[in-house]
Amino acid sequence: MKKIDIKIVFFYVLFFFVATSCVGTKINKPKKILTDIPSEIENLDSEKSSNVPTLFELSTQGNKWVDSVYNAMNLDERLGQLFMVAAYSNKDTIHFNAIDKLIKENKIGGLIFFQGGPVRQANLTNRFQSKSKVPLFIGNDAEWGLNMRLDSTYRYPWNMTLGAIQDMKLIEKVGAQMGEQSKRLGIQFNFAPVLDINTNPRNPIIGFRSFGEDKYKVTERAIALMKGVQSQGVFSTGKHFPGHGDTETDSHKGLPTINFSKERLEKVEFYPYKKMFHEGLSSVMVGHLNVPSLESRPNFPSSISYNVVTNILQKELGFKGLIFTDALNMKAISNSNMPSEINFEAFMAGNDVLLFPENIPLAIEKFKLAYSTNLITEERLAFSVKKILKFKYKAGLNSFKPIVTNNLYNELNSPENEALNYELYENAITVLKNTALVLPIKNLESQKIAYVKIGDDTNDSFVSTLKKYADITVISDTNLDSLQMKLKPFTTVIIGYHKSDVAFKNSDLKSDELFKINYLAKNNNVILDIFAKPYSLLPITNFDDIEGLVVSYQNSDIAQIVSAELIFGAIDAKGKLPVSINTNFKVNDGLATEKLNRLGFTTPENVGMNSAILAQIDALAKKAISAKMAPGIQVLVARNGKVIYQKSFGYHTYDSTLKVKDSDIYDVASLTKILATLPNVMLQYDQQKINLETTLGEMSPIFKNTNKQDIHFKELLSHYAGLVAGIPFYKATMDKSKFPSEKYFRRVSEEQFSKQLGDSLFIRNDFHDTIMKMIIKSKLSLKKEYKYSDLTFMILKDYLENTTGKKLEDLIQENFYHSLGMNNSTFNPLRKFDKNRIPPTEIDTYFRHQILQGYVNDLSAALEGGVSGHAGIFSNAMDVAKMMELYLQKGNYGNHQYFSEKTFNDFNTCYFCAAGNRRGIGFDKPQLGAEGPTCGCASMTSFGHTGFTGTMAWADPETQIVYVFLSNRTFPLATENKLSKENIREDIQEVIYNAIIK
Known part of the structure; x- marks a missing residue:
């Protein structure tokens, strides 16, 4: 009841x-x-x-x-x-x-x-x-x-x-x-x-x-x-x-x-x-x-x-x-x-x-x-x-x-998610100010760029991506006056405002952050990039001093990468502001920016490739390292102007002390030919100072009245001139005990002995003349047949320097590297980079008797003070890819035409294929028959080069693929080339082609 x-x-x-x-x-x-x-x-x-x-x-x-x-x-x-x-x-x-x-x-x-x-x-x-x-x-x-x-x-x-x-x-x-x-x-x-x-x-x-x-x-x-x-x-x-x-x-x-x-x-x-x-x-x-x-x-x-x-x-x-x-x-x-x-x-x-x-x-x-x-x-x-x-x-x-739980994690985190996220940020990031067209940043050769961080969240992806485009100096100082003094030498200051990407966390500008932005904007040419909701701009009442204003909306890794792409023109701005910011910016505001054909970044799926297949590269690289074919490796793959795979494996040496990073620079050996010498030669050709039929005697007077005076330019660069493969120049500099002779070397730099080829080892400055005399006197094969020779590019270096009045190391920087943003590429890297960024190439037991780290491995190039036409460049995969992309776009990069399409096409032609010579003009080409540098899957229009230290750079116009492989397989000894015998570079290239979605 x-x-x-x-x-x-x-x-x-x-x-x-x-x-x-x-x-x-x-x-x-x-x-x-x-x-x-x-x-x-x-x-x-x-x-x-x-x-x-x-x-x-x-x-x-x-x-x-x-x-x-x-x-x-x-x-x-x-x-x-x-x-x-x-x-x-x-x-x-x-x-x-x-x-x-x-x-x-x-x-x-x-x-x-x-x-x-x-x-x-x-x-x-x-x-x-x-x-x-x-x-x-x-x-x-x-x-x-x-x-x-x-x-x-x-x-x-x-x-x-x-x-x-x-x-x-x-x-x-x-x-x-x-x-x-x-x-x-x-x-x-x-x-x-x-x-x-x-x-x-x-x-x-x-x-x-x-x-x-x-x-x-x-x-x-x-x-x-x-x-x-x-x-x-x-x-x-x-x-x-x-x-x-x-x-x-x-x-x-x-x-x-x-x-x-x-x-x-x-x-x-x-x-x-x-x-x-x-x-x-x-x-x-x-x-x-x-x-x-x-x-x-x-x-x-x-x-x-x-x-x-x-x-x-x-x-x-x-x-x-x-x-x-x-x-x-x-x-x-x-x-x-x-x-x-x-x-x-x-x-x-x-x-x-x-x-x-x-x-x-x-x-x-x-x-x-x-x-x-x-x-x-x-x-x-x-x-x-x-x-x-x-x-x-x-x-x-x-x-x-x-619900079937097998493979659930992989299916919920498929590569298509990331691919779409790249597209979303590429279409969302919004430019609200672009005074004097400061965006995208052009003319890298005349820019000096600093980056300043504001906010309490991570910025690693933004900074690392910025550095892939230009030489960026990260500046920090808690004292504003001191900070400003450090910023004085810079032409452009990029300010990144980084706030947590965790939902509901406060992203409002603090008073000291607001003051800092206003102060820096008043005293510098500033690009402000906001990695937070647009409402974070509300406290800024005066935007007049800000030259470039970018809203990236969130501080995710992809937002940071894509925003850096936009700043340097790899993508154009498409986003429109979804809300108003006081009376300064109205809903639907958003400026279009120019797109420059610089390399960008995305996922394989966005360029028609399968990331799961591409991931097989990891296993091949690790296999090479575990089998001691090379202590460390860098691999980069790009397609349609987008880097889709960039990884570093292993360590600088087998002691596993220093991990290889993407920013590390390798001795790229013979890649120097197409990264430094050939592009300058192409400029000469483009300016009609030489042509395919120009003789060596016409190019370089020192070859007149020699057995080489009638070699045509086309033959010279196709390795079809009959030159010997190489000359052991170093033997002429050794004493009876097989050590460097005092006649040619000093342990400390002197006025006439200033070219350095190792620690405490300097060669006399005029040894280049000796090298050229030995080349002039070298034998010439009477039979026209393919024979690879380093002498070709040593001759071309001499030609370029005598024609232009400038050193090759200066020519390549002035004509290409500065404007391309190849800031990690140089001869003699120890003059510019910390030694810890340079994996050693060899323990030299036959001439220099030291670990070669930062000094060119090739001894002929070393005798030239580290600068030769065939070897001497140190670089990383990203920089190498920029030059290969320039070639792929037939002389154009960053909307700058370095040489004409005709010039590139002339150089990328195999003129002696019928005679069994696969070479183009300076470029290596895919194999004819069983011999060759590629997997056999690259098209006949593809081109590139390989290097003795275990390097390879290849580009294919038909698939728009760039492939770069760098290593120091010569460490500690260069005698056995297991990397080549096991076809690691070629197998990786095959994986790349298999990853193309048919």
Whole structure:
């Protein structure tokens, strides 16, 4: 009896509360209100609006399934379907058992997963689904991908970043990938996109989660994202109705107020919902908002307002899909001022699914009491429960299959994710100022560039990428005056503002950071790059002193890489500002910039290659190192002007002390021929100072009246002139004990002995004359046949220096390296670089008797003081790739034409192929028959060179591939070339070609 009495008392209390709290009702007519289902959506199967897609209709078979399941349910099971409970895969068994209990005893209809990991969540989903009579809805907040809640998953850019993108197909691709990943993880509902129009920059909870402040642009992007998600069979949920964009309160902490008229709301906040409904939005989440113009009760949340949820959302706007409450544990609705029966209120307001409810057993008891007293009618219950079942059927839950966890991590983190992210940032990053066209940075030869960091987050990817384009000096000093003194010599100062890319972390400029930016901008030529939401610019009131202003939106690695590309013109700016910044910049502002054909960076998939196949390079490089074919290796692959693979392996030596870095520089040996000598010769040819038929006697008077005077230029550079392969010049400089003779060498530098070829070893300055005399006197084969000879390029060095009056080391820097940004390429690197950046090439036991580190390995080049036409250049893979890309683009790089296309074509022609000579003019070419430097898979138009120290550079015009391989395989001894015998370079090249997606 005691139980019955309590129930009766509760009934009357509940009856009175509901009757008095429903909008527009009288106390004596509660039943009418509680059974008031919008007539427009009462029969979801039989009626559809002429302007709404058939998303909510089911087949006859589907309707039968819904009816049969519903009819088989008891009241507890029907009521349980209304509840979607919070679940976490990072909690313990107590939590998991509690969910088990809710499923078994309270028959809940769904779970919304929060923090955890993908495999753990998949296993829990399988566990929970196995315990549920009717398969559960699984939902997830994945506004920027599963990573919003789950570790070990991929994160896409925030909506505000997407708001800067003008290509809706890209945003649809984001949605499609999100949907695919959700489906793979057994999720039916992605609670996205956010449809809030962020017209208030001070909004503490929406902000970057919004696509922007313009209703049309927000709607356009939301539709694109929704279409992508729903194309994968996953339902999208628009939120937070009626509109959370213009608030200054976080609804997780309190109840935000929206003080707009209904007319304004209909014109702005409702706009995306109307359009989305027409396009087939599956579901809507109703926010916890105080909207006086829509709800007369003071401080009464929209999520439990009958007028908002039923009258406006369903009746006026005609929405037929599922309606979710926002989380019912949020402070906006769970504080002491709210009605005690929040779950009941939310349901009676017209919501179908109660999200993150609390105390479900008690809630269901109260629902049952209301049902038994006809406060909740069968019609009202069936309306929501059948709608839920319809969506379960549409999601395929009528035949649920457990999630397969094998390979789950790899599938959720496929290379396509990263490929798309590159595209997104390439289209989002926005240029707001470009005074005097400071962007992109051109004329590198006349630039001196510094970088200054502001902010407390990482900047490694930005700085390292900047350094791949130019010589960047990182300057820091806590004292502004001292900092400014250090910056005086620089022509351009790049300021990077780096704030945490973690959601909801404050990215506002601090007062000292603002002062620093203003101070530096006033005293320097500044490019300011903001790696934070655009609202971080609000404190800056004067932009006049800032020459270049770039908004990169987020501080992710890809954002940093792409932003550096934009600064140096590898990509052009396409983004448009999604929000206004005071009166300085308006929504949709964004300047276009010039694209220079400099190498950029992306993923293999973006240039039609397979990253999984390309990853086989790793195994080959590691194989070479473990078998002691080389202690360290650099490999770079580029296609279509984009570097898609750049890795360093191993150590400088076999003692495994110093790891190889991408910035380390190697002795590239014979690559010097095409990296230093040949480009300067091509300039001479382009200026018509020589031609293919020019004789050596005409080029260099010292060869007149010799056996070499009639050698044609074409023959000389094709290794078809009959020159001997090489001359052991060093033997002439050794004493009887086989050590360097004092006649030619000194242990310390002297005026006439200033050319250094090792530690404490200097050769007399005029030994070059001796070398040339020995070349002149050398034998010449009478038979015309292919014979590779280093003498060709030693002769060309002499020709260039005598013709131009400049040294080769100066010519290459002035004519190419400075403007190309090849700042890691030079002869005699110890004059410029720290020794620790230079892997040693050999332990010389036959002449110099020392470890060769920073001194050219080739002894003939060493006798020239480290500068010869055939050897002497030290470089890294990135710099080598720039020269190869210049060749690939037929003389053009950075929109600068170094020599004509005709010149390149003439040099890349094999003139003696018919005679069995594969060589072009200076370039090596693919093999003829069994012998040659490539894998046999490169096209006949491809070209490049290999080097004695274990190097290779190759480019293919037909596939637009550049391949660079650098190593010090000669360390510690150069005698056995296992790297060549094992075809490591060629095998890697074969992998590259196999990776091309046919």
